[in-house]
Amino acid sequence: MTDVEALLRRVDGYLDAAPRAAARPVDAGPLRAFVSTAPWPYYVRPRPDLDLRAPGSVTAADVRAAAQVLREAGQAVAFEWVEELAPGLGAVLLAEGHEVRRFPLLVQPLPAAGRAAAGTAARLLDPDDEQLPAALAVQSLGFGAPGTATGPAGSAERDAHVPEPGLLEHVRSTLAAGRSVAAVAELPGDGVVATGWHTPVGPTTEVVGVATLPAFRRRGAAAAVLEVLVADAERRGCTLALLSAGDDDVARLYESAGFRRIGHVGAAEPRGPEPDRA
Template identity: 30%
Template sequence: MRGVPYLELEDLPALLERLEHYYDAVPRSGARPENFGALTLFVRAGQGWPFSARPALGRRGEVRAADVHRVRLRQRELGVPESFEWVAETAPALQAAVEQAGLFVRACPGDGGALCAGQQQPVGKVSEIAGVGALPAARRRGLGLAVSAALVADARSRGVETVFLSAATRMPPGSTLGSASAPWPPH
């Protein structure tokens, strides 16, 4: 692609470090961090989708299954999903700790690429959601709904009052429009 810089392999550690700082910073604007050893659980202040627990920024040592158990207990107290997220390259031992604590791990994406994407196109107080699509292997998992909901939330946070969804009438061969049972628009 013209205009898109190519990432050199030696730049990967610096990129991963920037991403870890980003993953830690995003929830802090609307959540309170609670530390559990080498894990941080961001507890949302007010309404909104709950955050997953993740490795603490600047942690020392590996995450232990006991840390995962403590986070899961707190998530149950809060009535939020028991979920964890991390970048495998920055916390390679976390998967074993999470599995040892009794959770199933699904690698996303696993091959280094995105599973689902979409875009919103705001103009003034109106925005169109368009181009939402998932890879064939990732369909029927609710990813399109999740991406759409995130785009709506982003538009609303930027002052957009009207959001609408455009869908193609003709889909490429092998593609499907998924359905999910969820309220729309998401709150």
């Protein structure tokens, strides 16, 4: 097994373990559906205990069966997978009428060597931090305007944003339990302008939800958040951090912070409206 394959297998195992704190796994052949108990939905993933690299390892019938598990639970259908470990899954999903996307997959062994200090101050959030609603708002607004370009959404839009019902309470509970860690970058007079999270499971963690208010992009705020998150992961004893980037431009920013590409994450959702889940 090559070093890259070993990393891909480790990432795949983590991605199977991480949802279990807030989802119930249900196997459907070579696939595993995660039925969410959180305020957000989860997805179907290939089972990491199986070798699914050969053609025909996942069939259309497998895809339909796994999708039905989520539909019967009243949840939206979505699939995620490590492309290099299930290379035929994307084509099957396309043939079944799904929209398929791919994202760069990057990792950084920890402890990280030679991190450059970011120019913007960032800090971790406690579960009861009064800036947690602002962090959730920044995440929503940042992902609502993908990419790295600046945009109009700023402090006023952040302050007007209201978190979805139950989301704030759930996030506070995951922070209190240590299942996730949140960080923010703040600017004097502007408040929270960037945020991000990491979710440790054993010696591996995933950096997720790194977002900057579009009006404050290209000022180093996201880099400051990333630095704080990686440093916290090191303190917790993690030896590998992983993340998926929204596109190649975003991936290059992570590469400049010490991450390296090892593959791609696939993601798919049905095209058009989903059947009524009521």
